[in-house]
Amino acid sequence: MxxxxxxxxxxxxxxxxxxxxxxxxxxxxxxxxxxxxxxxxxxxxxxxxxxIDWAFITELPSRKAERAGIWPALMGSLWLITLTAAIALPVGVAAAIYLEEYGRQSRIAGVVEVAIANLAGVPSIIYGMLGLGLFVRFAGLGKSVIAGALTLAILVLPIIIMSTREALRTVRDSLREAALGLGATRWQMVRQVIVPMALPGILTGAILAVSRAIGETAPLVLAGAVAYISFAPDGIDAPYTALPMQIYDWTSRPQKAFLVNAAAAIVVLTVVLLLLNSVAIWLRNRYQKRAY
Amino acid sequence: MLTTTMRTLGAALVLLSLPALTTACSKRKDGGGSGKATETATGTGGATGTPAPSGGGLVKVDGSSTVFPLSQAVAEEYTRAGKGDVTVGRSGTGGGFKIFCRGEIDVTGASRPIKKEEIDACKSGGIEYIELAVAYDGIAVVVNPKNDWVDHLTVDELKKMWAPEAAETIKTWAQVRDGWPDKPLTLFGAGTDSGTYDYFTQAIVGKEHSSRGDYTASEDDNVLVTGVAGAEGGLGFFGLAYYTENKDRLKVVPIEDGKDDNGKGPITPSPETVNDGTYQPLSRPIFIYVSVKSLAKGSVQNFVSYYLDESKTLAPDVGYVALPDNLYAALKQRYTERKTGSVFEGGSQTGMTIEKLFAAEGN
Structure with missing residues (x-):
């Protein structure tokens, strides 16, 4: 010893x-x-x-810093983010489910996988140029909220697809086998077992995607957000601006008071982002509890 | 379990979209009308007496980021007065002309007159335009407050600093004028896409869009302010308003243009010296170009009339210098007569004093 x-x-x-x-x-x-x-x-x-006061939220932008507000930009951002999520989440989640659950062996899936990984690294301004060419000009959508939202949707798709795939991978194969073994079809397995189990991870991806989209300026500058607008969007074909655009404009003004406005607008943007994310976090926690 | 999942997700989606869906009805009260509320614009008509033949509608403005604050101020008052809605972009002078000549917008702002290739682009796009000067802007040359050796600069000295040949050779203040200290010269200026850069190079170097490349360039003038304020040997140029708002951090340099007929000796930029044409060659008019096609719309007519009427009071608010009354009257005349084309030969012109501008407008 x-x-x-x-x-x-x-x-x-x-x-x-x-x-x-x-x-x-x-x-x-x-x-x-x-x-x-x-x-x-x-x-x-x-x-x-x-x-920040009520007037700051509800007023129009102004040449006078003290009476300038963020209403059109705030509403533009909310429109953008809602549409972006409504477009990108179903498409992204569906693409990920296909790649993980249906097309795992196919050769196309391999190509798509590489393409998606590469897309995630493309600078956002390139997406702006794509949006300008594809949606604003070619599809004839003009400088509208929907063109901006589609551009942002493409921008965040790789994030959603990759995080959803990761989430689906965390679901143990034994559960898939059990579901199929009990006579469930593949569709039933995906819908009733896999997706609910993976939902917390999918929602995390959604949080990341929404956070990314709401702070983007570069693609919007190209894809048609205007710097000043006197009204909130009233439809998907309306012109728009977004909070980051408004902040950018204010930081480039000579008068110091506009810098205070910019700081205030950033606080509002952060609060909006936290509110949106807290909905997703709440949902995630709900399903995390249920899944185990 | 499935149905609960879907229901919760659905509820979340509705929750997310609520704010956007409610916007349509909530803001109308303030603006006096949305982009499509044609009846509002027609109802109020033109305050200037210009009749509005057809309905209102959205006015689309884009162009120079220099003209942007003025266009935005006009748009703001226009909307507050309940006349209709306006969008203003800031794609830059060149970017603005590109989409203007495609017919995508109604009005474009320009911090220099239209260039030859842009005239051709508009011709091939079938866009006729009316050129209207709306205000005067001064470009201030500034140095660090610790700089106690510069009392003034001549155009030739500025050229020595900024000419393409100066790249990698003119590095200290001693090289600019005998007797100045051997301190490093750090240059800050507008980015090469801006009309300010085009104008400055035309006025100082003598050739538009030509300068040394080794200087700190930014489209954001506040970055330039911070740069000059932080470098003892710094020198920069940008719009006069950025100096006026940062007087405590910067020292402005009087400029000597070597011509005595427009004010003897070095001239310090100020609203007065820009207005009376003695601050040369770094004073320039800024313009809007109005698409004749768009003037078929009553809303565009109203907006342009309003622009010409209100520039005088709004220009000083955003740091620019108003044109003299009689020039605005001449411009109004030009607009009413729908005189198309540019009175300039294309590109930046220096020495555009009010009188010369007036004479050109009178053509």
Whole structure:
């Protein structure tokens, strides 16, 4: 028994040191972004919070900073995000279900998979050019909310497809086999077992996609968002602007008061984003509880 | 379980779309009419006496980001007065002309006169236009407040700094004028897509769209302000309004153009010196171009009349200098007579004092 200890155990102390170092690194990795985010949002809140009142929400933009509001931009953003989600979520989830559950072996699926992975890395301004060429000009939609939403939908599709596929993969194959073994058709299996089980992951993807879309400016500049508009969109064919466009305009003004407006608009944008996401998070938690 | 899933998802979707669906009815009260509420615009008619033959409708404006604040101010007052709705884009002078000549918009803003190739594009697009100057803008040359050696700059000295040949060779202030310290010269200026850049290069270098490439370029003038404010040897140029709003962080440089007939010695930019034409060559008129085709729409007629009437009061609000009354009257005349085409030969013109502009408009 007094024989030499295995060398792996002898090195144990090094392992402990390494682990402690790693845990601290991990903690830093978690808190550093949080601190940066808190600092950013805190600064914006200090600058902008005092500016937010009901009039700021409901007024039109103005050359006078103190009476300028964000109504058309806020409504434009909500229209955009609603339409984008309504278009991209069904298409993206359906595409992912097909790739994971039906077309796993097919050669096309392999090609599509590579294409999607590549699309996720394309700069957003390229999507703007695509939107301008395809939707605004070729499809004749003009500079309308629907053209902008379609552009953003294409932009977020890869995110939705990839996250949905990941979510579907987390569902154990034994459940698929059990469902099929009990006589369920493939459609019944997907609809009643796989998708409900994967829903939390799918919703996480939706959160990421919506967050990405609502903050985008570059594609919208090309795909037809105007810088100033005197009304909120009243249909999918209406011209529009979006909050990031409004913020960009205000930050480029010479008068300092517009910078305060920009900070306030960023706070509103963040709140809108958090509200939208909290709906998805609420749904996700609901299904997470149910799934296990 | 399935039905509950679907129902909850459906409820969530409805929840998400609610705000958007409710917008249609909620804002009308403020704007006095939406893009399609034609009856509103026709009902109020033109305050200027221009009759509105057909219905209102949406007025689409795009173009120069320099003209944007003025167009936006006019659009804002136009809508607040209940005359109708307007959208204003900021695609830049060049970008604006591109879509203008395709007939996609009614009015485009330009911080320089239309260029030869744009005239041709409009011709092939079948778009006739009326050119209207709406205000004057001064381009300020600024340095860091710590810069105590610059009292003024001549056009030749600016050219020495900004000419294409200066790239990688003119690096210190000592190279610009004898006796100035051997401190690094850091340049900031408008991006090459802007009309401001075109105008500055035409006025200083002598050739439009030609300058050294090794300077910090930005389309956002606030970036340039921050740049010059942070570099002791910094020098930049941008719209006068950006200097006026940042006087505490910048020092403006009087400019000597070497001509005594428009004010002797170096001239400091200000609304007065821009207005009386002594701040040369860095004062320029800014324009709107109106599509004749679009003037068939009563809403566009009303909007352009309103623009000409209100520019005088709104231009100073957004940092520009109003044109003299008699020039606005001449422009109004030009507009009423629907005189098409450009009075300029195409591209940036320097030394456009009010008198010269007036003479050109009188043609």
């Amino acid at each position: 007094s024989a030499k200890l295995p060398s792996s155990l002898l090195r144990r102390r090094d392992g402990v040191v390494a682990e402690i170092a790693f845990v601290w690194l991990a903690r830093f990795a978690v808190f550093a972004p949080l601190i940066v985010l808190g600092w950013l949002l805190g600064g914006l809140a200090i600058d902008g919070l005092g500016r």
